[in-house]
Amino acid sequence: MNVYPTIDMEATGNRIRDLRKENHIKVLDIATYMGFESQQAVYKWQRGESLPTVDNLFALSRLFGTTMEDILVEHRSGGESSPLDGVDGIGKQMAHYFITKTTGAMKKRVSYRQKSHMRSAIWWAYCVVRRERAWVS
Numbered sequence: 319m320n321v322y323p324t325i326d327m328e329a330t331g332n333r334i335r336d337l338r339k340e341n342h343i344k345v346l347d348i349a350t351y352m353g354f355e356s357q358q359a360v361y362k363w364q365r366g367e368s369l370p371t372v373d374n375l376f377a378l379s380r381l382f383g384t385t386m387e388d389i390l391v392e393h394r395s396g397g398e399s400s401p402l403d404g405v406d407g408i409g410k411q412m413a414h415y416f417i418t419k420t421t422g423a424m425k426k427r428v429s430y431r432q433k434s435h436m437r438s439a440i441w442w443a444y445c446v447v448r449r450e451r452a453w454v455s
Contacts (some may be wrong), residue, residue: 328366329391335364337382337389351381 349357362368379386
């Protein structure tokens with residue numbers, strides 16, 4: 319049975335905040351770009367209390383240099399599987415460690431080189447998961 323796709327407002331808000339920080343853009347800059355009188359709407363988006371309109375989402379995608387789909391995060395239903403499902407042993411432990419450590423560190427202010435190393439670690443963890451899932455299947 320197909321599940322109707324929905325947008326995860328909180329995760330989308332986090333994505334907007336992350337993209338804003340990655341591009342070194344202030345909330346005030348976004349509000350000015352959008353022509354808002356205050357910054358409150360942008361803060362509501364970041365907290366996941368509301369979503370931008372389609373026009374505002376399109377403007378955000380241009381401002382961030384990405385697509386609208388890249389900004390939106392789809393809500394995962396409880397029935398969907400995790401990428402780590404079916405992975406056991408040391409591979410799962412290592413992948414979980416790298417994913418949690420690097421994604422937490424990515425939110426902090428770090429240099430481009432450090433982020434590049436973290437992305438490599440995430441990619442490595444992903445490869446371990448895919449390889450172990452293939453062995454399990």
